[in-house]
Amino acid sequence: MGYDLSMRVWRGDVDSGELAPYTVPVEEGEVVLDAVHRLQATQAPDLAVRWNCKAGKCGSCSAEVNGRPRLMCMTRLTDYDPDETITVTPMRTFPVVKDLVCDVSYNYEKARELPAFAPGPPDPDGKRRMMQADVERGQEFRKCIECFLCQNTCHVIRDHEENKPAFAGPRFFLRYAELDMHPLDTNDRRQLAQEAAGLGMCNITKCCTEVCPENIKITDNAIIPMKERVVDRRYDPLVWLGSKIFRRDERTEV
Amino acid sequence: MGPARAKVAERTFRRDRWWLSPLGIGLILLFFVVYSTIRYFMNDHYWAAEEHYLTPFYSPCISASCVPGSSHFGTPLPEIPAFIPIAIVTLIGVGGFRATCYYYRKAYYRSFFLSPTACAVPEPRGSYKGETRFPLIVQNSHRYFFYVAALFALINLYDAILALHGVNGGVGVGLGTVIIWGNLAMLAAYTLSCHACRHVVGGRLRNFGKHPVRYRFWTLVSKLNTRHGQFAMISLFTVIFTDFYIMAVAADWFSDPRIVN
Ligand code: SF4
Ligand code: SF4
Ligand code: FES
Ligand code: FES
Numbered sequence: 224m225g226y227d228l229s230m231r232v233w234r235g236d237v238d239s240g241e242l243a244p245y246t247v248p249v250e251e252g253e254v255v256l257d258a259v260h261r262l263q264a265t266q267a268p269d270l271a272v273r274w275n276c277k278a279g280k281c282g283s284c285s286a287e288v289n290g291r292p293r294l295m296c297m298t299r300l301t302d303y304d305p306d307e308t309i310t311v312t313p314m315r316t317f318p319v320v321k322d323l324v325c326d327v328s329y330n331y332e333k334a335r336e337l338p339a340f341a342p343g344p345p346d347p348d349g350k351r352r353m354m355q356a357d358v359e360r361g362q363e364f365r366k367c368i369e370c371f372l373c374q375n376t377c378h379v380i381r382d383h384e385e386n387k388p389a390f391a392g393p394r395f396f397l398r399y400a401e402l403d404m405h406p407l408d409t410n411d412r413r414q415l416a417q418e419a420a421g422l423g424m425c426n427i428t429k430c431c432t433e434v435c436p437e438n439i440k441i442t443d444n445a446i447i448p449m450k451e452r453v454v455d456r457r458y459d460p461l462v463w464l465g466s467k468i469f470r471r472d473e474r475t476e477v
Numbered sequence: 478m479g480p481a482r483a484k485v486a487e488r489t490f491r492r493d494r495w496w497l498s499p500l501g502i503g504l505i506l507l508f509f510v511v512y513s514t515i516r517y518f519m520n521d522h523y524w525a526a527e528e529h530y531l532t533p534f535y536s537p538c539i540s541a542s543c544v545p546g547s548s549h550f551g552t553p554l555p556e557i558p559a560f561i562p563i564a565i566v567t568l569i570g571v572g573g574f575r576a577t578c579y580y581y582r583k584a585y586y587r588s589f590f591l592s593p594t595a596c597a598v599p600e601p602r603g604s605y606k607g608e609t610r611f612p613l614i615v616q617n618s619h620r621y622f623f624y625v626a627a628l629f630a631l632i633n634l635y636d637a638i639l640a641l642h643g644v645n646g647g648v649g650v651g652l653g654t655v656i657i658w659g660n661l662a663m664l665a666a667y668t669l670s671c672h673a674c675r676h677v678v679g680g681r682l683r684n685f686g687k688h689p690v691r692y693r694f695w696t697l698v699s700k701l702n703t704r705h706g707q708f709a710m711i712s713l714f715t716v717i718f719t720d721f722y723i724m725a726v727a728a729d730w731f732s733d734p735r736i737v738n
Contacts, residue, residue, distance in 0.1 A: 237481050290597055292488030304560075314596075320482030323586045326481075354686025378593040383605050384482075406684040412655035423614070426586045426606035429580055433506055443702065451620070451676035459615040 225250045229257055232270070233312040236321050236452045242310065243267075246315050249300055256284055258373065271322040278429060279436055280461070282370030286323050292372045292434045295332045314375040330371050333391045336419065337398055342407040343387045362450035363444060364401040368435040373431035373441060379424045391420035393431035400445035403452055411433045411474035413456040416449060425450075488599050503588030506581075509713055513572070516720060517562040522727040523547065529642040530653045530733075532723040533571075533660065533716055535564040536630050549635065550552035553573040567629065574626040579672045580709045620673035630661075630668045637661045644737030651733040653722055660719040662714040670701035670708050 231242040234402045247262045256274055263270045272295075275281040279297040288298050289310050303309055317325040344350050373393040376382070380387050391399075399416045402408050416422045427450075431441045439445075456463045465473050491496075516534055522549035523535035531538065531547055538547040540554040540563040557563050575581050587593050592600040593696025608616050638656045643649025668674065682688050701708070723729040 233483060233485065235483065240484050249538055254505075287490065287597065289492055312481045312490065312637045314483065315482060319483035323617075325483075354684075356685040356692055360685065376596050378600055379605065379607060381597070382593070382600050386605065397550065404683060406686065421607075421609070422725055423609035424605070426584050426590075426607045427611075428586050428593065430593065433596050440703075447672045448676060448680050450617075451673065451680065454620065454679060459620065467592065 227307070228300065229308045230258060231310045232262065232322070234267075234270070234322050235319070235462070236238065237319060240319070253300050254296055255288055255293075255298040255300065255309065258300065258309075259295060259311065263445075270319070271324045271349050273324050280368055282368035283320070285325075285370045285372050285375065285457075287314060287375075289444045292376045294370060294372070295437050297436055299457060314371070316375040316377075316381045317343070318372075327371050328367070329387060331421075332395065333420075334397050334398075334470055336391065336397055338410050338412060338415070339400055340405065340408055341410045343409045351407055352363055353406050357404075360404050361401045363439055364397045366439055367397060368437060369394065370436060372434045372436065376430045378428070379421070379426075386411075386421070386424060389419075389421045393446065395420060396422060396425070396446045396449055397439065397441060400449040402451075403449060409470065409474050411476045412458075413453050414476060417457060418452045420421075422446070422449060422453060447451070488579050489597060491595070491598060495598055499594050501590040504712070505549045505710070506585060508589065509717065512717055513568075516724070517564060517568050518560070520559060520563055522724040523564070525653070525723055525727040525733070528651055528653055528726060528733050529639045530657065530723045530726060531545070531636045531726075532720045533633055533636070533664070534567065534720045536567060536629070538564065539566065549639065550632070570622065570625040570629055575709075575713075576618075577616050578709060579620050582616060605725050609724070618698050620677065623671050623673040623677070624669070626668050626671075627674075631663050632663055633664060644735065645738055648734045648737060649738030652736065653726060653733045655736075656715075656722050660712070660715040663664040663695050663708065663715045666701060667697060667705070667708040667712040670705040672702065672705065674698055675702050 225248055228247050230245045231239055232245060232248055234243045235241060245266060247258050248259070249258050251259070256277060259272050263272065272284070274284040274296060276283070277296045279294050283381050285292065285297040286295050288291065292314065295311070311323065313319050313323045314325045317329060320326050321324060325354055330404065359442060376391055379390050380392065396416070399412055399422070400419060402410070403412060425446055427442055429442045429444060434445070435441055513534065523532045523538070524530070526546050538551045539552055541556040543552060544565045555594070557565070560591045562568055589595055590603060593601065594600070608614055614647050633645055637657050640654045641648055641650065641720065675695065675698045678698050679685070679691035682691060685692040726733045
């Protein structure tokens with residue numbers, strides 16, 4: 224059964240903008256992105272929206288629906304009352320380009336600041352080996368589709384633009400954790416994670432975990448373990464002493 | 478706000494009751510803090526001599542001011558003036574453990590610091606540096622509190638075994654014994670599921686393949702760890718309830734129904 228959906232969509236650019244009201248006919252089983260597309264096809268041909276896969280796998284259609292950061296293609300209209308007006312706004316944390324499209328280059332800059340995986344020399348037969356348990360450990364983090372909803376939601380930069388230079392954000396804490404847990408990596412990024420990436424600014428309030436469409440347990444499995452690893456390096460005198468005496472960690476600090 | 482962000486006047490468009498959960502949790506935490514403060518300064522009704530029940534709030538009782546029979550580990554601390562909690566060591570150890578716990582941090586940062594109250598709801602603060610500076614940088618000491626709490630958990634186990642004393646000698650079980658063991662189970666689950674515990678048993682390793690035993694431990698603690706928040710809340714209630722029950726029995730407001738002796 225179709226019905227007429229009433230929507231408000233943020234229209235504008237860097238200089239100004241406002242919520243524009245629309246009424247869009249929608250069908251059963253549709254998602255917010257379908258409604259936005261119909262709106263674009265029938266009433267607002269100049270509406271800017273970014274999307275690709277419509278399957279929650281490309282991470283392009285991130286926006287905020289009724290104030291909650293979501294992938295538009297994975298947000299079912301049945302989650303809302305048919306009488307309810309749905310408000311769609313661009314991600315707040317990043318500069319807007321036009322309408323629902325944001326400039327997410329902040330995230331690519333943060334990715335560039337992160338020293339890459341640096342494996343040691345291979346085994347004599349030219350291969351590198353690690354056990355299955357170690358392979359599995361990083362798998363969860365590799366599900367990330369780079370939708371940047373976690374980055375958008377994180378209050379450290381969402382509410383404090385001035386923290387951006389000093390804060391890499393949850394998506395990159397995933398990467399720091401993944402590499403720090405990697406048995407073959409030779410870089411020690413723990414100091415970097417705390418200093419340049421601003422891990423200490425995270426107060427583990429778990430909003431990144433709450434919005435992640437891939438259900439990655441960002442806080443529990445990446446951020447908190449990484450914080451504990453930083454404690455090993457910087458704040459726990461016993462572990463620090465142990466690692467000096469027994470030379471447990473042969474990685475190069477970067 | 479950055480000049481290039483979309484200009485949206487409304488602070489949030491969330492229409493769900495996002496304030497409900499932080500409010501509820503905040504009230505629970507407040508109740509716990511008030512209750513424990515009263516109890517720690519009461520310095521009384523912590524040892525039910527006949528039933529051999531010692532409340533976890535006062536365990537171990539190691540001051541010379543402790544009532545006779547309640548000090549199972551001697552009295553290394555001297556007599557303490559009445560306005561100082563005799564269980565000050567327990568207060569600092571257990572209180573510090575909960576205060577620096579990752580779960581409780583999340584809870585009180587949301588409920589009391591409002592940073593943020595709920596996701597995508599702006600925090601009222603003008604500037605924010607998180608746990609990078611004093612005093613919050615001290616949260617990094619959590620693992621030491623974990624070691625202390627693990628020790629206290631063992632002492633609680635000892636107390637729970639003592640609670641198997643019969644009132645007429647020999648072995649006995651009262652309603653209080655059941656409550657004490659229930660609480661012990663919850664405290665153990667809370668302590669074992671701790672993130673610092675997960676790190677210490679195996680999480681800190683970079684190579685599971687080389688440490689199969691610690692990998693097994695880590696897998697086990699990781700399973701418990703997914704429920705850490707639940708254990709934190711349940712054990713909060715069981716510990717208050719256990720303390721209240723023992724206080725009631727020790728103060729003779731109520732007599733402990735005996736199941737066996
Ligand atoms: S848990 Fe940390 S990184 Fe994640 S949203 Fe909260 S403050 Fe940001
Ligand atoms: S971690 Fe989750 S929310 Fe963050 S970018 Fe990746 S998929 Fe998106
Ligand atoms: S369009 Fe690809 S994630 Fe939504
Ligand atoms: S007790 Fe909660 S994280 Fe350690």
